[in-house]
Amino acid sequence: MPEDLAPLPARSVVLSLLLGAHPAQLSSSELTRAGDHFGISSPTLRVALSRAVAAGDLTREDGTYRLGPRLIARQVHQDEAAEDAEAAWDGTWEMAVVVVGGRSGAERASLRSTLARARLGELREGVWTRPANLRRAAPYADEPVLSTFRTQPVDDPEALASRLWDLDAWATEGRRHLGLLAATTEPAPRLAAAARLVRHLSEDPLLPTPLLPAGWPGAELRAAYVAYQEELRALTLADSSVRSERA
Numbered sequence: 001m002p003e004d005l006a007p008l009p010a011r012s013v014v015l016s017l018l019l020g021a022h023p024a025q026l027s028s029s030e031l032t033r034a035g036d037h038f039g040i041s042s043p044t045l046r047v048a049l050s051r052a053v054a055a056g057d058l059t060r061e062d063g064t065y066r067l068g069p070r071l072i073a074r075q076v077h078q079d080e081a082a083e084d085a086e087a088a089w090d091g092t093w094e095m096a097v098v099v100v101g102g103r104s105g106a107e108r109a110s111l112r113s114t115l116a117r118a119r120l121g122e123l124r125e126g127v128w129t130r131p132a133n134l135r136r137a138a139p140y141a142d143e144p145v146l147s148t149f150r151t152q153p154v155d156d157p158e159a160l161a162s163r164l165w166d167l168d169a170w171a172t173e174g175r176r177h178l179g180l181l182a183a184t185t186e187p188a189p190r191l192a193a194a195a196r197l198v199r200h201l202s203e204d205p206l207l208p209t210p211l212l213p214a215g216w217p218g219a220e221l222r223a224a225y226v227a228y229q230e231e232l233r234a235l236t237l238a239d240s241s242v243r244s245e246r247a
Contacts, residue, residue: 006192007192009048010035010045013038013048014031016195017031019198025064027064078198080134086135087134087135089208092151095151096128096129096147097146098127100145115128119206120140121163122164131157131161134206167205167213167216170205181197198225201221201225
C-alpha cells in the first residue's frame with residue numbers, strides 16, 4: 001500500500017459510494033456488504049449512517065439511503081467532470097462581472113465558490129471567465145450581483161487559459177493520482193485512491209482541446225474513474241450472485 005494512502009473513515013466510504021451510484025441510492029443491506037468489503041464493521045457503519053443522516057448529508061426512507069441536497073449538487077459537479085460535458089466550441093468565452101459592491105465577506109466567499117464550481121477562472125478581482133464550451137446552463141446566471149456576457153478575447157486564448165489555471169500543475173498531480181490508483185490493489189486503500197482521483201478530476205477546468213497542453217491526462221483520469229465504478233458495480237453483482245447460490 002502506498003505510504004500516504006490511508007483508508008477512508010466509515011462516513012467517507014458511505015458518501016463516496018453514494019456519490020458514485022446512479023441513481024444515488026443504496027439499501028441498508030447493500031451498504032452493509034460494501035462495509036464488509038472495505039473492512040468496516042456493521043456497528044461502525046450504522047453509526048456513520050446515523051451521523052450522515054443527522055447532518056443532512058443523507059436521507060433515509062424504507063431502509064434506503066439517498067444523497068441529501070448538498071451532496072446531490074456535489075454529484076452533479078463530479079459527474080460533469082467524469083462524463084463528456086463539452087459541446088462544440090466556437091471560440092467564445094463566458095464572462096461574469098461583479099457589479100454590486102458593499103457585500104459581506106461571507107457573501108463574497110459564497111459567490112467566489114459558485115463561480116469556481118462553475119469552472120470559471122478569476123481574470124482579475126470581480127471578473128471571471130472561461131471558454132463557452134460546456135453544455136450546461138450557467139449556474140450563476142441568476143446571481144443579482146453579476147452581469148454576464150459572451151465575449152471573445154483579443155489576446156491568445158491559449159495564453160489566457162494558462163493565466164487562469166495552472167494547467168501543468170494540474171496535469172502533474174493528475175498523473176500522480178493515476179499512478180496511485182494503478183499501484184493500489186487492497187479494497188479500502190483503493191477506494192481512497194479513487195476518491196482522491198475524482199476530487200482532482202472535479203477541479204478539471206474542462207477546456208477545449210485546442211487550449212490544452214500536450215499530454216493532458218484528463219481523458220485518462222475519466223477512464224480510470226469510470227473503470228473503478230465498474231469494479232464497484234461488479235462487486236455488487238457478485239454479492240447478489242453469492243446470495244442467490246446460498247438461497
